[in-house]
Amino acid sequence: MRTRSRHRRAIAVVAGALASLLVLAGCSFGGETEPDLPTQSTTPFPDEVVQQLTDAVTHAMGTTGSSGAIVGVWAPWSGSWVTGLGTQRPDGGGEVTVDQRFRGGKMTRAMTCDVLYSLVADGQVDLDDSITEYVSGVPDLEAVSLGELCDGTSGIGSYTGALYNSWISNPSRQWDPRYIASFGLGQPRTAEPGAAYRDSDAGYVLLGLALERATGATAAQLLQTHVADPLGLEATALGDMPAEGALQGGQSLPNAEGALDCAQPVDLTAASWTTGFTDAGVVTDIDDLGRYVQALASGALVSDDDRFASPLPVAPDAPSWFAAGGGAIMAGSLIGQYGKVPGYISAAFADPGSGLTVAVVLNNSAADPLVGEYLAWELAAIASKAPAAAGESVPEAGLPWTAEQYHEAIAGAAVCTPPASE
Secondary structure (H helix, E strand, O other), rough: OOOOHHHHHHHHHHHHHHHHHHHOOOOOOOOOOOOOOOOOOOOOOHHHHHHHHHHOOOOHHHHHHHOEEEEEEEOOOOOEEEEEEEEEOOOOOOOOOOOOOEEEEOHHHHHHHHHHHHHHOOOOOOOOOEHHHHOOOHHHHHOHHHHHHHHOOOOOOHHHHHHHHHHHHOOOOOOHHHHHHHHHHHOOOOOOOOOOOOOHHHHHHHHHHHHHHHHHHOOHHHHHHHHHHHHHHOOOOOOOOOOOOOOOOEEEEEEEOOOOOOOOOEEEEOOHHHHHHHOOOEEEOOHHHHHHHHHHOOOOOOOOOOOOOOOOOOOOOOOOOOEEEEEEEEEOEEEEEEEEEOEEEEEEEEOOOOEEEEEEEEEEEOOOOOOHHHHHHHHHHHHHOOOOOOOOOOOOOOOOHHHHHHHHHHHHOOOOOOOOOO
C-alpha cells in the first residue's frame, strides 16, 4: 500500500500553510515543466492524412448534431494538425478558431489527481488518508481513502444521471458541491473500496473538497498552482467560461414529436461550472488540452510511478487494453480522459512512448459521451499510420483497434442524421 510517514506530513504542515497563504495572495511556484516526449516534427501532415482526419471529425459532427469542432493531432515523427471546423451555430454563424475556449470535462479528474499527488509529495496528505479526515458528514466512508477516490475505486455512485436535466433547464444555477455529491452518495455501493473501478463523479467532487480542507486553498487555486502554472497553461482554469473567446456549446432537445431538434440546440455556453466542480469544471483550449494530456501521460507533473501501475478494467466485460486508474483512462498505449458536460463532448489521449497525441471537442452534448472517446481513438488510429517526415521513422508499436472500427461505432451512436454525403 502506498503511504507516507505521518511524521513527514506533520513537519510539512507549517510549509503547507505558508504555501496556501501565498496562493491566496496570487503567487505561484515552479517554472515551466515540459512533457518528456519525442521532439515534435514541425511539418504539417501530408494532405491525405489531413483529409482522413477531417472526414473523421466531420462525420462525428454530423452524428452528434455539432455545428463546430476543434481538434489537435500531434505525431512527433510525422507532423501535426490543429484546426477549427464548422461554425459556432447550426445556422452557419460564427467562425470556429483554435484559440477558442471550451469545457475540458472529465480531464478535470486527472488534474484533481495531479493536485493530490503533488500534495502527497509535499507531505501534506497521504494517499491512504480517509476522506472522513477532511470531509465531515460522511462517517460511512471511513474506509474510503483519497487514493481510492482518485483511482475511481471508492464504490461511490454518480450524480449526473439524477441532475443532468436540471442543468439543461437551469444552466445558470450555482450548485453546492456537497449537495451534488449527495446524489452519488445516496446510491448503493457496488463493491468494497479498492475492489473495482466505478465511474463516480461524486468521488472526484469529494476529493476536491478534501484537498481544499487539507490546504486552506480553493480548488481553483490548487489547480492553478499545481497544474496550470507549472505547465504554462494560460487558457486553463477551474471556473466559469470567459465572456468572450468561447466556442459556443449547446444541446439538441426533443421537439414536439419527440425527435431531437438538431438544427436548434439550446445554448449552454455559459452553463455554470459548479455542475462539475473538481470532476468536470475546467475550462481550456485545444493547445492547452493537448499539452496537458502529454504531461499526464509522460508523468511530467507527478513522479509517483505507482499512479498508473495497476489500473483496473472499466467494466467486467471491457477488453484487456481498456482500464482506469489515477484519474485517467488507459486505452492500449494511450493515457487520457473523455466525457461530456452541458454543451460539449471532449476527449484527449497521449502515448508516452511515441508522443502521439489527440485532443478534440464537439459543441453539442446530446450524444453519448463515448462518442468523444471513439473519435479520439479513430483519430489516433489514423495518425498512428502517418508516414515519417524526412529523417524520422514510424514507431513500431500500434494500437489494438482500427480507425474503421470506431468510425462505425460513432455511426452506431448517432443521435442526428449526418449529411447525405456521409
